[in-house]
Amino acid sequence: MDMSMRHTLLGLFLLASLFSGNAQVKYLFETPTAILRPTRYQLPIGGSVTLSCSVEGSGNWTILWYSAASFGSKEEPMTEYEGKKAIIVSQRGLYSCRGRSDSGRHTYNSDKAIIKDTLPITAILTIQPNWTRIYMSEAFTVRCEIPGGEGTYWSYDWRPERFTTYYTTNERTFYNVGWEDNGNYQCRGNMGLSLTEWSNVIPVTISFKLQPVLTVSPSWLSPGASVTLSCEIEYPSEGWSFYWYKAIPDLDIKEEAYKYELLPDGSETAQTLYIITGQTHTAAYVCRAQRGRNYYYTYYSKPKFVWSADLYSAxxxxxxxxxxxxxxxxxxxxxxxxxxxxxxxxxxxxxxxxxxxxxxxxxxxxxxxxxxxxxxxxxxxxxxxxxxxxxxxxxxxxxx
The missing domain is CATH 2.60.40 (Immunoglobulin-like)
Structure with a gap:
């Protein structure tokens, strides 16, 4: 059989095989890609990970392994692992693989496996202001500190997971907070292929806007007696300032509502008590509280009354x-x-x-x-x- 006849028969065979869906013919024309798993992994201190490499389809492929010490560094062959479909690595780095056939044909390289290790350092998370509870529309800041990490370029990962975007600053401030800001907060440092341990957990609980409770003593006036107003609030030691008002009837506001006039020296006092001297007639009072650099105010308290039986009032x-x-x-x-x-x-x-x-x-x-x-x-x-x-x-x- 001459050479032209051989080429003709080979062409007919390939064409028939192609139409019949023969997978072997497909790989005569297409270059497969090696598949590496896992592609991302965090090594615990002293830990290791198994990487596996495979090539889709039939054929006898010899697996070749490569590694790079960091992003941007040169990729080097790992000749000691040639032919192994799975290897165990215990060092951070970038790893990839590809297949080589008996005829010397190569697959495409796999995706790189990014293996990060954990440093023996634990990040420290703090919160400011350091309050037990945060109320709707307030603001707070979390700060991530890495002991001994000064002068080193770090980025930061954050928890909860919805906040795990890439951040190069170690502070995050949340303004006008709402229900979506509830959660357990953590941070860690991220530097190239190294990570710190996750920090301590700070639970953040967002609560409804607060309403203080006002009490008056005495409720019934005696001649010459002083009246003590007490504004009671949850966690009174957590940075609150208090405001004191007299409640004034207002026809423009429906039903029982009042407008409020600030009492003398009743603006931003640190004390939870306010003493009124010389009060002789029936009167109504309210209070409210404020804290924080964004001036979060509570609701006004409900009005409380001091009554007088004085028949000679106006x-x-x-x-x-x-x-x-x-x-x-x-x-x-x-x-x-x-x-x-x-x-x-x-x-x-x-x-x-x-x-x-x-x-x-x-x-x-x-x-x-x-x-x-x-x-x-x-x-x-x-x-x-x-x-x-x-x-x-x-x-x-x-x-x-």
Whole structure:
């Protein structure tokens, strides 16, 4: 058989094999790629990792291994491992492999395995401000320190995992925090193919915005007595400053709301107590707290009242005699004073009469039924739009 006939038969064989899907023919024309696993690994101190290399498809391939000491350095053959499909390495570095056939044909190189080792150094994580609890919209900063690492170029990895982006600074500040910032925070140093151990864990808990609780003592004024306001807050030693206000009735705000006027020397005090001297009339007070460099403020406390029975105040609440209408006994409360608008207030508010908290033009009259199915017992007083508070009256209706 002459040479031309041989070429013709070989061409027909290859064409038939190609259409029949013969995989062996495919590898006559395509260069396979070596596959290396794992491609990333962190060596613990004194540890090792097994790297395996394979070539897809059929054929007899001899595995060749290569390594580089660092990024950008020259890749060197590892001749001592030639022919091994798996090797054990215990040093950091960049590793790759490829296959060589009996005829000297080579596969493409595999992806590089990046093997990092762990240094015998543990990073130290701190948080500022160092508060037990952080509230919605506050800010905090975490800082990663590496003992003995001064003057060395480090990047930093962070936990939780959603924060593991590449950072070359050792501080991260979180502003206007929300629920997504909850978590256990850690850091480590990352330098080339070396890592420090993960740092200590700092748990961060984000809580709802805080509302302080105000108490007043005494609740009922005695002639010449001082009034002590106490603003109670969670973790009072954690950097809080306090603000103190007088609550003023406001017709423009619906129902029970007040506007607040800062008391003298009531701005940013470090003390949780505020003492008022010379108070003779019924009054309402609130407090709130602030801390941090971004000036986080709590909610205002609920108003607390100091009541006076002084009948000679600028406004007066009078209690009429008990009257009878059909089968009901009732008593009228009447607000008077030098103001256009009035409303009756009651404490406690668990059973507020229908007329309470409603602004009235001129006199404000409230009718209480002495034998109602609900109890209207409590302390009553009046408030005016001209910032006046009347005397207070403690009323027990049952059996009047």
């Amino acid at each position: 406004a007066s609440l009078t209690v009429g005699p008990v009257e009878q209408r059909l089968s009901f006994d009732f008593v009228r409360l009447t607000c008077k004073g030098n103001s256009t608008w009035w409303r009756v207030r009651k404490f406690p508010e668990n059973s507020v009469p229908y007329c309470s908290n409603v602004w009235n033009l001129g006199e404000s009259v409230c009718t209480l039924y002495t034998k109602a199915s609900y109890s209207d017992d409590g302390v009553y007083w009046c408030e005016s739009m001209s910032k006046q508070f009347s005397n207070a009256v403690n009323i027990t209706l049952q059996g009047m």
